Amino acid sequence: MSMRFLDRSTAGRLLGERLRALHLRPPLIVLALPRGGVPVGAAVAQALQAPLDLLLVRKIGAPWQKELALAAVVEGDPPDIVIDEEVQRGVGAHTEYIESQAQVQLREIARQRQAYLSGRAAAPVQGSTVIVVDDGIATGTTMRAALKALRRRQPAALVLAVPVAPRDTLEQLRAEVDQVVCLDMPVPFFAVGEHYQHFHQVEDDEVIEALDAAARVDPSAGADHR
Numbered sequence: 001m002s003m004r005f006l007d008r009s010t011a012g013r014l015l016g017e018r019l020r021a022l023h024l025r026p027p028l029i030v031l032a033l034p035r036g037g038v039p040v041g042a043a044v045a046q047a048l049q050a051p052l053d054l055l056l057v058r059k060i061g062a063p064w065q066k067e068l069a070l071a072a073v074v075e076g077d078p079p080d081i082v083i084d085e086e087v088q089r090g091v092g093a094h095t096e097y098i099e100s101q102a103q104v105q106l107r108e109i110a111r112q113r114q115a116y117l118s119g120r121a122a123a124p125v126q127g128s129t130v131i132v133v134d135d136g137i138a139t140g141t142t143m144r145a146a147l148k149a150l151r152r153r154q155p156a157a158l159v160l161a162v163p164v165a166p167r168d169t170l171e172q173l174r175a176e177v178d179q180v181v182c183l184d185m186p187v188p189f190f191a192v193g194e195h196y197q198h199f200h201q202v203e204d205d206e207v208i209e210a211l212d213a214a215a216r217v218d219p220s221a222g223a224d225h226r
Helices: 008-020 037-048 085-091 095-117 141-151 167-176 204-215
Strands: 028-032 052-054 057-062 065-074 080-083 129-133 157-164 179-184
Touching: 008 037, 008 129, 008 157, 008 179, 028 037, 037 052, 037 129, 037 157, 037 204, 052 095, 052 204, 057 095, 057 141, 065 085, 065 095, 065 141, 080 095, 080 141, 095 204, 129 141, 141 157, 141 167, 157 167, 167 179
Parallel strands: 028 052, 028 129, 129 157, 157 179
Antiparallel strands: 057 065, 065 080
């Protein structure tokens, strides 16, 4: 029988318990996808006594079909653009189009970091165990781009952790990470929100509050999880 979580924070606490049992090698960093992934990520970071940051990634839609993911741009220095070459060939999108749209999305990423984190620099991931958290995954297109970009930054280990996702999507994402942790893989899978009793629209204020609370936690108190 499929699990149904009370809300995102509850799902995050359960996910954090599962991750603690793995004794992941420190240092740990939790990266949450805004906005829905932040309450989940905050609970995971609290359980692991690890710092919380955002994984800012924006989809680039195909020309004349914006919902079709052609590429994604991921925050970084420099930022990463991950292109779905099969979709690019299918829609005949030129590199110039992707680059111009990437600049639009990078401006939105900069706005989000300023709004949510007052411009604080992104956490360095090289050499860390990086745990990527969202409230669930459906198709996984944007997540795949984010994971590919993170891998290029040489984390010691890359872990994908979500409360719920379809099994076939997770199987496709396993090649991008060292470990997948998922609490529920229902069959059939319809939508992420179907697996929560309370699945409200996460607003900017809630994201900011969660990040500020996480920043007040001293991660050194739980730095050694071995």
